[in-house]
Amino acid sequence: MRFRNRLYQLMQGRNGVDAFARFLNHISLGCLCAAILFTFLSLVFLRHEGNTAALVFRILYYVFYGIGILITGIWFFRVFSRNVSKRQAENTRYLYRRQKIENRLFSWKEQWKNRKAYKYFKCPKCKQRIRAPRHKGKIRVTCSKCGDVFITKT
Ligand SMILES: [Zn+2]
Incomplete structure (x- = not known):
């Protein structure tokens, strides 16, 4: 003690x-x-x-x-x-x-x-990480953070 x-x-x-x-x-x-x-x-x-x-x-x-x-x-x-x-x-x-x-x-x-179900990418403007379901062809993505719209292949 x-x-x-x-x-x-x-x-x-x-x-x-x-x-x-x-x-x-x-x-x-x-x-x-x-x-x-x-x-x-x-x-x-x-x-x-x-x-x-x-x-x-x-x-x-x-x-x-x-x-x-x-x-x-x-x-x-x-x-x-x-x-x-x-x-x-x-x-x-x-x-x-x-x-x-x-x-x-x-x-x-x-x-x-989740690599088989989702494609992961970054917003080209603000680098926010985004994911989208795969095998949907070309899609239009709207960034949830900065609102930038871009097209990507899934
Ligand atoms: Zn963004």
Whole structure:
């Protein structure tokens, strides 16, 4: 309990672990795992193949190890930062971007699933994504966003 109180006191007024920090944690762990893998590969190639491949893996090891340590540093900086409003703004930006990527992945998935029933295209004027049932020949499309009318083949 005393440890918990101390931890609470230490984190008072600091940003703490948020979603962006967890993301950074995963990235740095991934980098350190890659670094271990490259060390292993450099040792294997040193023994069997001659030095060029071993050297390349050695360099990759340093690169990934360096990036992993750097991101861990950023993680510590963010978690213990007292500038909570700025860190929260970063976290919000991160969540917004993640949501955008997730939405895009979801729509690609939908597009692939429905590829036989629907043709997907973009409005030539505003790039709004539109879909139309397939095998209807040439059709006139009115964009739901900007009202532009164009002709496309289904
Ligand atoms: Zn449009």
